[in-house]
Amino acid sequence: MPDLIEDDPRIIEFDVRTDEMLVNMGPQHPSTHGVLRLVLRTDGEIVSETEPHIGYLHRCAEKIGENLSPRQWIPYTDRLDYLAAMNMNLGWALTVEKLMRHEVGEKARHLRVLISELNRISSHLVGMGAYGLDLGTFSPFLYAFREREKILDLFEEACGARLTYSYITVGGATADLPPGWLQRCEAFLDQFEPIIKEYHALLTTNAIFVKRTAGIGVLSRAMAIDYGCSGPVLRGSGVDQDMRRDGESLYTGMYDGYAFEVAVQKEGRYPRDHSYPTVPSEAVLGDCWHRFFVRMLEVVQSMDLVRQAIDRYAACPEPLSEPLKLFEKLPVGDAYLETEAPKGQMGFYIVGNGTPIPWRVRARSSSFSNLSVTHELCRGCLIADVPAIVGSLDIVMGEIDR
Amino acid sequence: MKGPGFLESIEAAFPGAVVGSQLEALDPWIEIAPARIAEVCQWLKSRGEPRFDSLQCVTAVDWLETDPKKAAKVSWQPHLEMVYHLWSTSARATLVLKVKLPRWSGDVAGHLPEIPSVAGVWRTADWHEREVYDLSGVSFSGHPDLRRILCPEDWVGYPLRKDYEMPTEYHGIRCR
Numbered sequence: 001m002p003d004l005i006e007d008d009p010r011i012i013e014f015d016v017r018t019d020e021m022l023v024n025m026g027p028q029h030p031s032t033h034g035v036l037r038l039v040l041r042t043d044g045e046i047v048s049e050t051e052p053h054i055g056y057l058h059r060c061a062e063k064i065g066e067n068l069s070p071r072q073w074i075p076y077t078d079r080l081d082y083l084a085a086m087n088m089n090l091g092w093a094l095t096v097e098k099l100m101r102h103e104v105g106e107k108a109r110h111l112r113v114l115i116s117e118l119n120r121i122s123s124h125l126v127g128m129g130a131y132g133l134d135l136g137t138f139s140p141f142l143y144a145f146r147e148r149e150k151i152l153d154l155f156e157e158a159c160g161a162r163l164t165y166s167y168i169t170v171g172g173a174t175a176d177l178p179p180g181w182l183q184r185c186e187a188f189l190d191q192f193e194p195i196i197k198e199y200h201a202l203l204t205t206n207a208i209f210v211k212r213t214a215g216i217g218v219l220s221r222a223m224a225i226d227y228g229c230s231g232p233v234l235r236g237s238g239v240d241q242d243m244r245r246d247g248e249s250l251y252t253g254m255y256d257g258y259a260f261e262v263a264v265q266k267e268g269r270y271p272r273d274h275s276y277p278t279v280p281s282e283a284v285l286g287d288c289w290h291r292f293f294v295r296m297l298e299v300v301q302s303m304d305l306v307r308q309a310i311d312r313y314a315a316c317p318e319p320l321s322e323p324l325k326l327f328e329k330l331p332v333g334d335a336y337l338e339t340e341a342p343k344g345q346m347g348f349y350i351v352g353n354g355t356p357i358p359w360r361v362r363a364r365s366s367s368f369s370n371l372s373v374t375h376e377l378c379r380g381c382l383i384a385d386v387p388a389i390v391g392s393l394d395i396v397m398g399e400i401d402r
Numbered sequence: 403m404k405g406p407g408f409l410e411s412i413e414a415a416f417p418g419a420v421v422g423s424q425l426e427a428l429d430p431w432i433e434i435a436p437a438r439i440a441e442v443c444q445w446l447k448s449r450g451e452p453r454f455d456s457l458q459c460v461t462a463v464d465w466l467e468t469d470p471k472k473a474a475k476v477s478w479q480p481h482l483e484m485v486y487h488l489w490s491t492s493a494r495a496t497l498v499l500k501v502k503l504p505r506w507s508g509d510v511a512g513h514l515p516e517i518p519s520v521a522g523v524w525r526t527a528d529w530h531e532r533e534v535y536d537l538s539g540v541s542f543s544g545h546p547d548l549r550r551i552l553c554p555e556d557w558v559g560y561p562l563r564k565d566y567e568m569p570t571e572y573h574g575i576r577c578r
Contacts (some may be wrong), residue, residue, distance in 0.1 A: 054551065054552065055550075055551060055552040055553060055554070058552040058553065060537070060552075060561050060562070062537075062562060063561055063562060098428065099428065101428075223525075225455055225456050225491055226455075226456075226524060226525045226526070227525045227526055228456060228457055228458065228524065228525075228526030239491065241491055241494075246494045248496075333427060333428055334427075334428070334429065334463075334485075335428050335429060336429055336458075336459065336485075336487050336496075336498070338458060345458070347458055347459050347487070349459065349461060349485070349487075351463055359463070360461075360463045360464075362459070362461045364458065364459040364461075364487075368529065369526055369529070369530075372525070372526070372528065372529045401552060402552070
């Protein structure tokens with residue numbers, strides 16, 4: 001057993017003889033982020049085994065994709081990670097473009113960076129707010145949603161929808177941004193930037209929050225890679241990998257000329273950590289706190305990228321490239337592409353057979369692999385830590401169950 | 403992975419394991435004999451640079467044309483194709499492995515084709531192979547816990563097979 005400190009509740013647990021029991025958590029549990037069911041084998045307060053049961057939201061989106069043209073399937077990608085629908089649209093659109101060897105114009109490229117990074121902010125805001133809820137603090141949720149609402153307003157203005165956008169599509173985007181949108185987006189960023197300090201005060205440096213997350217659910221570097229974890233979960237364990245920089249040239253080309261630093265701890269330091277709260281001494285690399293902090297850093301990073309994209313987009317003289325036809329013949333062959341969605345690496349696989357309808361469609365979701373590591377993280381933890389660990393993975397059931 | 407000599411190094415280490423390749427494809431792929439897939443993967447994971455320490459995706463494609471008119475025109479025989487997307491975190495390189503399997507073992511409908519599991523090589527494969535088993539009907543020998551993951555445990559059939567027919571009823575719930 002690890003060293004136990006004086007006030008560790010586990011000490012009492014060892015004195016009292018208890019029996020093992022199975023506890024069912026979810027699928028309606030408020031802190032399992034949707035319809036996730038966990039079966040816990042516990043001895044008193046200590047969890048010895050965790051088994052996630054998934055599939056409550058399964059609708060076989062892949063089979064649906066085999067009966068629709070790629071552009072018709074775009075609305076289904078919205079419903080994978082419904083908190084970052086723009087990033088899902090982008091991942092699928094790029095995969096189809098890869099198969100068709102199609103390249104979008106400069107203006108569409110910058111529009112995609114602008115929109116997908118803005119969606120990353122809103123996704124991380126939900127992740128942050130909901131994580132607060134998991135740990136029993138309600139107010140950060142309200143602060144997070146206040147700002148997210150403004151991003152949704154901007155999206156609504158651009159495409160008419162607030163959650164399932166279907167905005168980015170194969171060959172570009174469905175419509176150009178309305179006049180005055182860029183100014184309103186900039187105004188939002190100016191107003192949003194100082195608010196991030198509030199978030200740090202509410203959660204990141206909050207003593208109770210640190211106690212609940214630092215040193216809890218430590219995911220080692222090797223285990224993170226072995227389980228195929230990605231995104232903030234992988235970077236929270238100190239693995240320096242971000243598909244926006246390391247991915248395929250079709251995707252990294254989108255970020256050509258953009259300056260950003262991957263949010264990962266290197267040699268004990270996070271990028272730009274001089275202006276941020278310092279890492280608490282209790283935190284261990286790979287724990288819940290680090291996963292959370294990586295997301296907070298990415299909010300700032302995305303804000304930077306949105307600013308850069310606004311300038312570049314505004315400087316593009318040519319019109320936005322037209323989306324491809326609804327039924328465009330797909331070449332024979334297959335293509336796989338992973339993009340960096342807010343929750344992690346979202347991979348799409350498409351097999352074309354010369355008709356406009358793909359032969360096979362596959363969505364490899366990041367949350368699926370990220371969730372599969374729960375049973376390792378929860379081994380030996382307290383029941384109260386289970387929501388803290390599952391919440392720190394920031395999963396969305398829509399893309400796990402597909 | 404497009405590097406010259408890579409294909410030859412697999413062939414040298416495992417004579418007879420490579421049964422085909424397409425290095426000019428969009429994502430160049432190498433076809434491995436079904437029985438050898440686990441040992442080849444283990445080698446790819448433990449060899450020197452590039453070390454494929456991570457598995458991105460495991461999936462299966464069902465090659466069956468259900469329309470008899472179109473089936474007469476296609477150039478391939480019905481089969482299942484396993485696709486493995488490997489990733490090297492250090493070299494930032496990808497590698498695609500494919501394995502051809504019969505649709506049914508011994509051509510007896512209902513007998514699942516079998517392939518060695520790679521869950522012992524990468525833990526990612528654990529859930530991914532369960533998903534392939536659940537939706538495409540491939541049995542993985544040596545898998546630690548092979549059961550359905552997305553569909554209910556008593557579900558009948560494999561939805562991603564091309565000849566799958568949706569049941570009309572499930573426990574008194576109308577399905578279509």
